[in-house]
Amino acid sequence: MRSxxxxxxxxxxxxxxxxxxxxxxxLIMRDLLxxxxxxxxxxxxxxxxxxxxxxxxxxxxxxxxxERRRYQTRPERFEYQPTGRGRDLGLLMQxxxxxxxxxxxxxxxxxxxxxxxxxxxxxxKLITVNRETSGPVERDHLGVRPGRGADALMxxxxxxxxxxxxxxxxxSGQSQGADYPxxxxxxxxxxxx
Amino acid sequence: MRSxxxxxxxxxxxxxxxxxxxxxxxLIMRDLLxxxxxxxxxxxxxxxxxxxxxxxxxxxxxxxxxERRRYQTRPERFEYQPTGRGRDLGLLMQxxxxxxxxxxxxxxxxxxxxxxxxxxxxxxKLITVNRETSGPVERDHLGVRPGRGADALMxxxxxxxxxxxxxxxxxSGQSQGADYPxxxxxxxxxxxx
DNA sequence: TGACTAAGTCTTATTATGAGAGTTATCTGC
DNA sequence: GCAGATAACTCTCATAATAAGACTTAGTCA
Numbered sequence: 001m002r003s004x005x006x007x008x009x010x011x012x013x014x015x016x017x018x019x020x021x022x023x024x025x026x027l028i029m030r031d032l033l034x035x036x037x038x039x040x041x042x043x044x045x046x047x048x049x050x051x052x053x054x055x056x057x058x059x060x061x062x063x064x065x066x067e068r069r070r071y072q073t074r075p076e077r078f079e080y081q082p083t084g085r086g087r088d089l090g091l092l093m094q095x096x097x098x099x100x101x102x103x104x105x106x107x108x109x110x111x112x113x114x115x116x117x118x119x120x121x122x123x124x125k126l127i128t129v130n131r132e133t134s135g136p137v138e139r140d141h142l143g144v145r146p147g148r149g150a151d152a153l154m155x156x157x158x159x160x161x162x163x164x165x166x167x168x169x170x171x172s173g174q175s176q177g178a179d180y181p182x183x184x185x186x187x188x189x190x191x192x193x
Numbered sequence: 194m195r196s197x198x199x200x201x202x203x204x205x206x207x208x209x210x211x212x213x214x215x216x217x218x219x220l221i222m223r224d225l226l227x228x229x230x231x232x233x234x235x236x237x238x239x240x241x242x243x244x245x246x247x248x249x250x251x252x253x254x255x256x257x258x259x260e261r262r263r264y265q266t267r268p269e270r271f272e273y274q275p276t277g278r279g280r281d282l283g284l285l286m287q288x289x290x291x292x293x294x295x296x297x298x299x300x301x302x303x304x305x306x307x308x309x310x311x312x313x314x315x316x317x318k319l320i321t322v323n324r325e326t327s328g329p330v331e332r333d334h335l336g337v338r339p340g341r342g343a344d345a346l347m348x349x350x351x352x353x354x355x356x357x358x359x360x361x362x363x364x365s366g367q368s369q370g371a372d373y374p375x376x377x378x379x380x381x382x383x384x385x386x
Numbered sequence: 387t388g389a390c391t392a393a394g395t396c397t398t399a400t401t402a403t404g405a406g407a408g409t410t411a412t413c414t415g416c
Numbered sequence: 417g418c419a420g421a422t423a424a425c426t427c428t429c430a431t432a433a434t435a436a437g438a439c440t441t442a443g444t445c446a
Binding site: 038039043050051053054075076077078183 | 391392393395396408
């Protein structure tokens with residue numbers, strides 16, 4: 001059974017994960033964004049099996065992240081390239097590289113992949129800034145609130161999240177609250193989903 | 194069969210995806226970062242089944258992203274909270290929200306989740322900046338190169354990526370090259386993996 | 387001729403998943 | 417004092433997905 005309900009979820013995180021499919025989908029998108037175009041190259045680069053690669057490419061195409069294009073006839077040969085939407089996932093890739101490099105799970109002597117400014121050759125990183133002023137915002141100051149597209153479940157999730165952070169968890173002095181404390185909306189209620 | 198070789202890959206993207214496990218793992222991390230702590234709340238919030246939630250929580254704990262803590266005895270009750278490493282995934286969450294909001298696959302009238310600066314209440318976003326000067330870097334100027342932790346496969350991947358971008362693909366005038374064009378290293382070669 | 391390339395499909399055994407029932411220990415309301 | 421609720425799971429079963437790798441098709445290369 002592939003999925004249960006990633007489609008109807010009012011959550012951008014679920015939407016993005018649903019579109020990518022799984023970690024194989026993500027590795028394939030990584031390779032495409034790095035410029036790999038051919039089926040066999042994708043297979044060798046990611047180490048995925050034929051069955052899964054074939055399936056994921058179809059899925060990514062259906063989800064509008066990848067375009068399949070015939071680059072020669074007789075025999076027919078196809079290549080795959082990211083669409084505009086697929087290219088948006090570059091941000092995700094940067095975030096993963098930044099986090100993974102920090103963790104360094106494989107105990108490497110440096111990052112495997114180094115993002116940089118092509119003009120200057122200098123390294124780059126992702127930071128959080130104010131949407132209007134572009135001034136930097138520290139992680140400790142970040143919060144979250146239901147947006148206009150939030151449904152009852154999202155509202156419940158956020159209020160439940162801040163609830164726990166203030167009751168048993170904090171009383172015991174051991175547990176920490178939400179990493180992105182919810183800022184309560186006027187119309188937020190804590191009904192069960 | 195769960196996975197083939199996500200462990201030995203010299204790639205931060207694979208490392209992060211491997212640690213999260215799959216999209217259910219990501220939804221669980223989302224909920225934990227929003228402050229949800231209890232098993233039943235996680236289940237209701239994410240819509241995951243018991244079997245999968247139980248399995249994923251163990252996996253996330255093994256991977257050091259989540260900590261299981263007894264908050265009461267008789268009867269024993271446990272809660273789950275993100276570790277420091279788990280908290281790093283907040284950046285990933287922000288990236289997904291930013292991308293998913295842009296796509297708006299569910300045709301909502303606004304974002305479901307709104308990240309902001311708690312001090313001012315103003316919205317925030319992720320941008321790419323120079324690692325030293327903190328000056329903004331445009332997407333079109335981004336490139337990539339093998340870092341010190343790159344293995345033969347990563348080097349091959351990057352050189353193959355820029356190869357395709359310059360040969361058949363561009364010759365035909367239809368295909369575009371890598372979104373993050375590789376900057377060639379002096380010691381990069383194009384041997385097969 | 388034989389080897390090789392590219393882009394897959396097909397087969398089989400193993401593993402994961404969804405749905406939901408069952409379990410254990412305790413607390414709450416009446 | 418006992419039905420029902422709560423919390424955090426485990427168990428079962430039918431179905432779906434996966435890994436490994438053999439096979440296919442239509443050419444090119446030496």
